[in-house]
Amino acid sequence: MSSAVIFPAQPEQILKGLGKLWTTLGQEEKQQGKPTVLRACAMTLIVATDESDGGYAASQTIAELMREHPSRGIVLAVSDTAEHDLEARVLAQCWKPFGKAQQICCEQIEITARPESWPNVGPTLIGLTAADLPVIFWCRHKAALDPAASADQKAGLQAIINLAHKVVIDTKGLAAKDAMQVIAGLRTQGRTVADLEWTRLTRWRQPIAQIFDNPSRETQFSQFTNIEIAHTGDQLPTIALYAGAWLSAPYKANVSFVKENGFGAGLQRITLHSEGEEIVFERTGPDCMLLHSTNGRKRSYSYEEPTDERLMTEELAILGSDHGFDTAFVRAKDLLR
């Protein structure tokens, strides 16, 4: 269920639109004589995008995310085909849990800005965040994140960053060096920053970490002094850099990166070398990973390319600082030097 276009996109008008929306949903409830709709909100999630779909993919992802992280979602799309400078639409994203009569609904606000209005979105957004709840900013606006962005693009980005407790970006596709620069820039502003390339690494990190939980294992982690990271593509992907940084941070092991063909883009294999043992965790097929060691142990894992929704679900569960990422980030910068 969605409203007509709201123009001008003033916070008061938009909130009025949301109010009407709930009244309409409530009428349906009254007709049926039982609770049919439950409103849920645990945060404000702002997604800014310059993708050509006008924010469609971002909206879809928010709709998926609301099952685990219900939010007031604000999708801010920049489009030069927008009719007005800044216009809005409000809607309810609802889903009905299997076998239940009641729908769970989250409010969503879609704001479309012409590129020249992008620097002015701040005053609109500031009135739209849900009271007393954290504000998360997921930046899919690639141009504004680019170190070479224009002053206007940076101003628009800054206005949103100022509202946010946490900023989530995705450096996939960026050269690792540029990625480090972007993140360093955001971190200097005192924001909690997350990179979805780091989030993608969780499914690699956890099985490796588990190996060293066993106190009786002969070769301890500190004895693995050489780490080899294999990746596809000509430029070093950030996920590969993070993998090397994470594994080498505790004892400053040597890290080498190698290019090779593999299954899909990005990280393909992690090898830990010690004098007595070699541990390899690698993709062995489009949907399979294998962890094996020269001591004869093997274990298969299923592999599924994580969707934006899965990655964001993990990130939205961490609202404070992330020591693991912070440490890896510092080490990653060292490795690039």
Next chain:
Amino acid sequence: MSVLVQAPPEVNPLQDALRFERRVPPCAVVIFGASGDLSKRKLLPSLYRLFYERRISPDFAVIGSSRTPMSDDQFRERMKESVSKFLEDAPFDEDVWKSFAQSLFYVAGDLSKPNSYDDIRDKLDEVEQSHRTAGNVLFYLSTQPSYYAEAILELGAHDLFKGNGWRRVIIEKPFGHDLASARKLNEEIHKVLDESAVYRIDHYLGKETVQNILAFRFGNGIFEPLWNRRYVDHIQITAAESIGVEGRGGYYQEAGALRDMIQNHLSQVMATVMMEPPTVFDATNVRDERAKLLRAVRVMKHEDVPRYAVAGQYGPALVGGQQVPGFRQEPSVDPEAQTDTYAAVTFFIDNWRWAGTPVYIRTGKRMPKRVTDIAIQFKAPPLGLFQQETKTGLREVRPNLLVLRIQPEEGISLRFLSKSPGSGMRVRPVSMDFNYGSSFGERSPTAYETLLLDAMMGDPTLYTRQDMVEASWQIVQPILEVWGNSKFYFPNYPAGSWGPKASDEMLGQQGHVWRIP
């Protein structure tokens, strides 16, 4: 003289508590009764699921044992069939199964024959090397309860509670069939095993929503001040099942509803809802408080039993257009059975917080629907300014009801009065609702997944301790004794109803009525 000092194992610097699942140490799990129903339906599917989700250590092994002769491969094949059939809300992955199956072993044996334990020890030694289980062993007794004492004594006699790592034993319910047998069993176990290594499982406590009671009570500041005799009028705990005995007539005939549900699951739920806040959230403190609450439950005198406890048994009825048999018509049930398929009890907690506040617990089979919930009925405001609209007119009410729903619609709802729209000050109850499943879209672990992981990690918070078990037997013991010597005129409620009339009368004498959940 030279002294060799072994360096302590290093702390794992790769762990990430924010993003990774809880760390579980390497271990071997030995399941006695591995070809039984519980193993097939719950234990193996739970272990596979934990493996699939990467939640158990890569260094683990499962050794199944039962009388049926089988090879490792045959056991793996059987378990594969069960896991793929009984896996709840989760995919079955062939590759992951192959990896998991490498850690499955089988030892055929009879618990009453000493050489079976030698075979288990040999296999444990083998997997300690091949699967690096670090000498940690979790024994799971999923056998006939009559074997518990014997099996534990034999495990002790064969030195299976000694080794390089920790040794723990999970014991399924029923833990004894009355107070005396529970005490005897505890005595036997403690001859060879310290209480800290005994994990008495009560799968109700592993349910997410039961754990959520603790989070709700002690994570929020607004309810606890009201959580006492000054504001709470009474508490109702309901655990209703719509099904009958489903082929378990033989077992159920001996157990009955009071033993099967109230002595264990529901008394633990009552303790969770009513205990004092622990000073620290750890196993010792939480269990101390649960035990304290159970010890504070007033033990009935025999002459009070008819007033405060009601037994029932369902009779045949037409439910949903279908003829449903009565309990006495169920297969393998004595046609004259005196078994309680329904039990309702009024408990009083003799402590400062709850003195005088009745707690009503009821459980039964063949009730109108499957539901487990806890309803906390708050007292009416001191002055009744408003009257509530009802279908039959206007009346004063106790409007505030907090319901903690355990299953199936897991959640919490709070009822309060609100003004009806329009002129005049007419009020009606409305409900503020939190739905557990829909607020957290992710799959909740099953109770067995939670409890198995906890035992591997040495966290007994959700397991029952000796004193808790004995205290819960103590409170039902007089009822068991009186009912054991009574002749009931069963059946006294038709299948598909909310129980016998006497149960309504039991509440009526305190001026209360059962809710319709």
